Amino acid sequence: MKSKVFDMIEKERQRQENNIELIASENFVSDDVLRAVGSCLTNKYSEGYPTQRTSGNRGRYYGGCENVDELEEYCCSLWRQVFNTDYHVNVQPHSGASANLAAYMSVLKHGDTILAMSLDNGGHLTHGSPVNFSGKLFNMVFYDVDASGRIDMQDVRAKADACRPQLILAGASAYSRTIDFKAFSDIAKSCGAYFMVDMAHIAGLVAAGDHPSPFGLADIITTTTHKTLRGPRGGIIFCRPELASKIDSAVFPGCQGGPLEHVIAGKAIAAAEACSPEFAEYIHNVVKNCKAMCDEFISMGYHVVTGGTDNHLFLLDLTETGLTGKDVQNELDKHRITLNKNCIPGETRPPQLASGVRIGTAAMTTKGYTASDFVKVAHKIDDIIRSMK
Numbered sequence: 001m002k003s004k005v006f007d008m009i010e011k012e013r014q015r016q017e018n019n020i021e022l023i024a025s026e027n028f029v030s031d032d033v034l035r036a037v038g039s040c041l042t043n044k045y046s047e048g049y050p051t052q053r054t055s056g057n058r059g060r061y062y063g064g065c066e067n068v069d070e071l072e073e074y075c076c077s078l079w080r081q082v083f084n085t086d087y088h089v090n091v092q093p094h095s096g097a098s099a100n101l102a103a104y105m106s107v108l109k110h111g112d113t114i115l116a117m118s119l120d121n122g123g124h125l126t127h128g129s130p131v132n133f134s135g136k137l138f139n140m141v142f143y144d145v146d147a148s149g150r151i152d153m154q155d156v157r158a159k160a161d162a163c164r165p166q167l168i169l170a171g172a173s174a175y176s177r178t179i180d181f182k183a184f185s186d187i188a189k190s191c192g193a194y195f196m197v198d199m200a201h202i203a204g205l206v207a208a209g210d211h212p213s214p215f216g217l218a219d220i221i222t223t224t225t226h227k228t229l230r231g232p233r234g235g236i237i238f239c240r241p242e243l244a245s246k247i248d249s250a251v252f253p254g255c256q257g258g259p260l261e262h263v264i265a266g267k268a269i270a271a272a273e274a275c276s277p278e279f280a281e282y283i284h285n286v287v288k289n290c291k292a293m294c295d296e297f298i299s300m301g302y303h304v305v306t307g308g309t310d311n312h313l314f315l316l317d318l319t320e321t322g323l324t325g326k327d328v329q330n331e332l333d334k335h336r337i338t339l340n341k342n343c344i345p346g347e348t349r350p351p352q353l354a355s356g357v358r359i360g361t362a363a364m365t366t367k368g369y370t371a372s373d374f375v376k377v378a379h380k381i382d383d384i385i386r387s388m389k
């Protein structure tokens, strides 16, 4: 039975080795991250926080935590270094969704109003989708994008003035443009709302200086560690020091039990890697490659949402081809090109079909692809799409 499992893992290893991976939220971690995540730390229970923690809650509910205490504190200090910040850090969230749940629970009450970006426009499920806890627990109001697909800051201001939200959220899963955190922060201040940034997708770009930083502007910042940050699957929350206790209590015991110390070790390794000049160089290449590939699609006549990209991803609007995102995703799968169908602004199809596909360059840049490799892949995708019409 065990060998069957290892066979399945091996098959997945080969798939990852052989396919062209364009899913914007995926990446390939280093052997050191894999080693840390596969370590004996998976055996350890450590509910609570390191006893020597200098901000937020402290103290564990189990014995034998001296090593994981040291690890978790070190991990937090490394992440502060990555973003050059003195914000409080909580590295325990199991995922981006858990980080967002805890962030909301730390400062909001059931029924409070959140102003965010809807899923159709590029937001995430946890940004208020009616099928998610966020849409069920809170009163969601969504700001719009303009005709080109860019966030409409006038609409953000008008909606904030009208609904007086308790929290304004910036950040997205499928948005290819720079987000103006300063403008969001000014609006949040003017209506007395908390300002939260979910930088899950662009965190690597923020670390490398390729996207403006939300630190110093946002009250709470959440991220995943497995996308452009190239770490293990997981979440992190940063907050202003005065919110440290609320955030820590919301994570544990509010939303989670024991932290995954093996994943925290992986997060520490990823942070150490993200501090290096090689990581900044890698992210610069991700952005350069993304622009090259996106420009190639535009020159072949494709409609790209917002007309281009400033980051690691872009969205192809397939409406004019008559094909759904699902059709294209499935056909590309047969040619070992992996991406995901995605809703586009003003979407008319259900999300299971969708009218667009999302393309990202973080994973294949890790594998050494250059701008000219991505241009070749754009032509390969175009050939496949043409053959489907």
Ligand code: PLP
Pocket (backbone or CB within 6 Å): 025, 094, 095, 096, 097, 098, 100, 123, 124, 126, 171, 172, 173, 198, 199, 200, 201, 224, 234, 235
């Ligand atoms: N926030 C954003 C902006 C995301 O794009 C994602 C995942 O794609 C998440 C949160 C959730 O992360 P996870 O899948 O780890 O729960």
